[in-house]
Structure formats: structure tokens, C-alpha cells
């Protein structure tokens with residue numbers, strides 16, 4: 001079960017330059033996660049403990065996982081990911097033990113970044129979620145808290161968690177010594193969107209008429225993940241039309257399709 005519940009990546013292939021926008025978030029993550037790993041000695045000499053855990057919060061598909069992978073890459077740390085939702089759905093009865101295994105594995109593979117995605121699945125307020133009243137989910141969360149409380153902040157393991165449901169979180173996990181550094185990861189602004197479009201069209205054969213800056217102004221509200229799939233979709237339109245270059249019109253067609261898909265998926269299913 002341990003092998004399935006955790007995803008281990010010795011050298012994730014994401015770097016800071018693959019992330020569009022989020023300059024401020026990158027700076028904060030570097031300060032809270034990278035610095036203590038790289039300059040542990042300096043923290044020891046100054047006599048302060050670095051932040052224990054960092055919590056990334058914001059809408060889906062904005063680059064939270066990318067940020068965590070990029071820090072691991074930059075610090076040559078092992079990236080160990082566990083999804084809170086899977087602990088609750090797939091590994092019923094094993095949550096607390098898997099959390100213990102997670103920290104053990106990180107200790108074996110240090111330096112390591114532990115990334116807990118969808119932490120709200122195991123750390124929701126009791127009133128907010130049906131599952132959190134569950135004794136098993138409570139045990140999983142207690143195990144996580146106790147691992148973090150007993151944790152030596154000066155070691156070579158850092159913990160990053162992510163959530164799309166910040167409002168749902170049990171405040172106990174935000175106490176000092178736990179996830180005490182919050183970083184908001186919002187949807188990109190217009191410059192961020194242009195940069196993300198640039199990144200995801202880098203390898204594409206773009207026609208001279210393509211103006212990503214102008215197009216970015218039309219994509220307000222889209223996440224990084226949506227912009228990435230938009231780029232691919234634009235390529236599909238070019239292929240359907242028998243072309244090998246992507247034009248501005250393909251981007252517009254792709255945007256229309258993504259907006260239509262979005263509307264369709266938000267219609268409640270009876």
C-alpha cells in the first residue's frame with residue numbers, strides 16, 4: 001500500500017522558469033523551504049527555527065504542485081507526494097499508518113520535500129465535511145499533527161501542503177510549528193497568463209500573426225492548467241485544418257471550446 005499511496009520522484013523535472021507568473025510566490029517558497037534546506041547551518045547559528053510547514057492555497061490548476069516540485073528540483077531533494085483524498089478514499093483504515101510511513105520514507109531519503117496534496121480531505125473542520133467526522137479521518141489527521149509536532153525543523157525534510165478549500169481547514173493544522181507559513185496561489189493576472197501561454201507554446205510552431213499578449217487579455221479567469229490545455233487544443237484545431245502552424249484564430253477556437261466545455265461541466269447532473 002505504501003508504494004501506491006506515495007509517489008516518489010528522485011529528481012522532478014520542473015524548474016522555476018517553467019512557472020508563469022507567481023514571482024512573489026516563488027520568492028516566498030524559496031525563503032521558507034529552500035533557504036532552510038540549503039543554509040541549515042545559518043539558521044542554527046542565528047538560533048531560529050525555520051517555518052515548519054508551508055501551506056499553498058488557491059484555486060485548482062494554478063501551479064501549486066509545480067512550485068513544490070520546483071523547490072525539490074532546485075535543492076536536489078527527493079519529492080514525495082501523498083494525496084489527502086486518496087488516503088481517505090482508497091486506503092481506508094490505513095491513513096494513520098501511511099502518514100507514519102511517509103515521514104519514515106522522507107527520513108530515509110533526505111533531503112526530501114513531502115508534498116501533501118488536497119490536505120483538506122484529512123484536515124477539514126468537523127462541521128464542513130461528512131468524512132471529517134469519521135474517526136478514521138480524525139486519526140489520520142492526529143497522526144499528521146503528531147509527526148509535525150515531533151519533527152526537528154532543522155532536519156533536511158520540509159513539508160508543503162496544498163488545498164483548494166482553505167476555508168474548510170481545521171485551524172488546528174495552522175498553529176505555530178505546523179503549517180505556519182501560508183502562501184496564496186491565485187489565478188494568473190494578464191501578465192502571468194501571457195507568460196504561461198509563452199511557456200506552453202514554446203515548442204509549438206506559431207504563425208507570425210499570433211499575439212500572445214493580446215490573447216492573454218481575453219483569457220481572464222483561466223487557470224494555468226486551463227491555459228496549458230488551451231495551447232494543446234489550439235494545436236488540434238490547426239491539425240484538423242490541415243496546417244502545421246498555429247494561428248491566432250486557432251487560439252480563439254480553442255478558447256471557445258474550453259468555455260463551452262466549462263459551461264457543460266457546470267450544468268448539474270440530474
Ligand code: ATP
Pocket residue numbers: 018019020021022059060061062063064065066067117162163164196199223224225226228
Ligand atoms: P490542483 O489544485 O488541481 O492540484 P495545482 O495548483 O497543483 O492544481 P499544478 O498541478 O501545479 O496545479 O498544475 C497543473 C498543470 O497546469 C501543470 O502541469 C502545468 O502544465 C499547468 N500550469 C498550472 N499553473 C501554471 C503556471 N503558473 N505556469 C505554467 N504552467 C502552469
